[in-house]
Amino acid sequence: MAAPDPFETVELTDLDRAMLSGDHGEAAAVAMRILVAMAGVYGADRLLDIEGAHIDGCLYHGDSGVDFAELLVAGGARVRVPTTLNVGGLDLLHPEEFAGTAERRVKALRLMECYEAMGCRTIWTCAPYQTTPRPAFGQQIAWAESNAIVFANSVLGARTHRYGDFIDICAAITGRAPAVGFHLAENRRGQVVFDLRSLPHALRAAPWLLPAIGYLVGERCANRVPVLLGLEDADEDGLKALGAAAASAGAVALFHAVGSTPEAPTLEAALGGRDAEEWIEVAAADLRAGLRRLSTVRDAAAPDGVAGSLRIDVVALGSPHFSPREFAELLPIIERHPPAESVEFVVCTNRVSLAHLERGGDLERLRGHGVRVVVDTCVVVAPILRTPSGGVLMTNSGKFAHYAPGNVGFDVVFGSLSECVQSAHAGRLRRDPALWP
Amino acid sequence: MNDGELRGGVLVAGSGAGPVLRLEEPLSFWGGVDPATGRIIDRRHPRCGASVSGRVLVLPYGRGSSSSSSVLLEAVRVGTAPAAIVLRELDGILALGAAVARELYERSPAVVLLAPADWSAVREGAEASVDVSGCLRIAG
Numbered sequence: 204m205a206a207p208d209p210f211e212t213v214e215l216t217d218l219d220r221a222m223l224s225g226d227h228g229e230a231a232a233v234a235m236r237i238l239v240a241m242a243g244v245y246g247a248d249r250l251l252d253i254e255g256a257h258i259d260g261c262l263y264h265g266d267s268g269v270d271f272a273e274l275l276v277a278g279g280a281r282v283r284v285p286t287t288l289n290v291g292g293l294d295l296l297h298p299e300e301f302a303g304t305a306e307r308r309v310k311a312l313r314l315m316e317c318y319e320a321m322g323c324r325t326i327w328t329c330a331p332y333q334t335t336p337r338p339a340f341g342q343q344i345a346w347a348e349s350n351a352i353v354f355a356n357s358v359l360g361a362r363t364h365r366y367g368d369f370i371d372i373c374a375a376i377t378g379r380a381p382a383v384g385f386h387l388a389e390n391r392r393g394q395v396v397f398d399l400r401s402l403p404h405a406l407r408a409a410p411w412l413l414p415a416i417g418y419l420v421g422e423r424c425a426n427r428v429p430v431l432l433g434l435e436d437a438d439e440d441g442l443k444a445l446g447a448a449a450a451s452a453g454a455v456a457l458f459h460a461v462g463s464t465p466e467a468p469t470l471e472a473a474l475g476g477r478d479a480e481e482w483i484e485v486a487a488a489d490l491r492a493g494l495r496r497l498s499t500v501r502d503a504a505a506p507d508g509v510a511g512s513l514r515i516d517v518v519a520l521g522s523p524h525f526s527p528r529e530f531a532e533l534l535p536i537i538e539r540h541p542p543a544e545s546v547e548f549v550v551c552t553n554r555v556s557l558a559h560l561e562r563g564g565d566l567e568r569l570r571g572h573g574v575r576v577v578v579d580t581c582v583v584v585a586p587i588l589r590t591p592s593g594g595v596l597m598t599n600s601g602k603f604a605h606y607a608p609g610n611v612g613f614d615v616v617f618g619s620l621s622e623c624v625q626s627a628h629a630g631r632l633r634r635d636p637a638l639w640p
Numbered sequence: 641m642n643d644g645e646l647r648g649g650v651l652v653a654g655s656g657a658g659p660v661l662r663l664e665e666p667l668s669f670w671g672g673v674d675p676a677t678g679r680i681i682d683r684r685h686p687r688c689g690a691s692v693s694g695r696v697l698v699l700p701y702g703r704g705s706s707s708s709s710s711v712l713l714e715a716v717r718v719g720t721a722p723a724a725i726v727l728r729e730l731d732g733i734l735a736l737g738a739a740v741a742r743e744l745y746e747r748s749p750a751v752v753l754l755a756p757a758d759w760s761a762v763r764e765g766a767e768a769s770v771d772v773s774g775c776l777r778i779a780g
Binding site for chain 1: 652709711732737
């Protein structure tokens, strides 16, 4: 069947039509055409106003992204709502960290400058929710970057659909988004319950629990809305790690943690007064299986006592970008167990965390121990690592564990923060048997 | 309608023809397809190594990263994109990459949505074509 023409069926305001016809410049017309076309794809009957946007399209993937941004800039694009930028392809503060070709550097920089020219805030982070003023509960926004989407929806209770590169800037330029998906209250109720309450207490306190649960949830629930029971004590960085892993393994854009997140004061509220579509009792064996899939080295999830024989080449932390609290946890462990010279140790973060580190003198201490702190970008999206691919990378991030093999060609070992640091110190995989089921 | 014709819903109108590459598992284009070659590079995907270039790509839906739209757009620019994309479930992010390609380069793969029973009937390797009305024709 031929689709109904969205330019006929989607309800448009006078301002929407004025933008479409070019009264607000050619860029606004392009942006509105794409929005209306996408409203048609989603089956939306109208657009709604948004109060903020977060842009993922500023990361260089090839010349087409630059072509699109230059088209918008040439058409006079300016964002109409406060708009923040996700990571770019370069660390602008530490250009020496870039290990790619000169041509790629120029193009990645050109793309970042285009988005800056449109009036976006140059915070260059995948954790905008830990840097700039946060969206309020119930606020309509248009965010891209899968981990930021899930955090904004779940932990803040703001409302965004799961947006991709390009529609994010179209929404920012027009201040509009299709009225679909998680913008609408009826689509935000939980569907699948993951009951963690029968897990042994020691496991529920394990430092890797939240990313491991997130990975399991992403795999099992695809694009449905999960409800987690038994996470009343989770802190913000834990929920951030959970969401990032869930959005990597699946298409999760919203979760509810009963007793922790704002739309889930009770199970009944999280489910919107309906019955769960599926109820999953999470057992220790499920977690163990999830942990095995997070690592690509065969026996890496099997604790083998104090010192393993597996060589670790790289430790990468900070996906999503490390917060000041995460640095405060890292520092004392690094001071006790500084990385071996053979191991490349990189932490990705944003300028807000970096300024915090500098003020306290902690940045110099970390660097003194051989730790590289990278801002504005990240090791799985840009050529930052100096170690040739083909080695073993260890991380406490479910998102790094998911993407590092395909994007930068490393085998991956997933572990707790403390295990990552101690492994870097030894140059070999070290497990803390007390942490493992 | 002939036996070899399936009617799909148009997400992004276009026409294209080529042999069917059928994926039973969803695929994230970002981290999953190299736009320089059109090959699947996700090591956890069962069809890793296959090329999507010039194929009628039949897959249930995309997954994972919101940058998949960028990778599809880049594949269109380079000339390694599929000839058409045939989905079983609505995928806004792949449709977005195609819609932007149409805006920017005035060409893109057609993106159509088939009913699950029809989607399941499309065989790997068959010669197929998609027209602007969302009609999928399979030869033989």
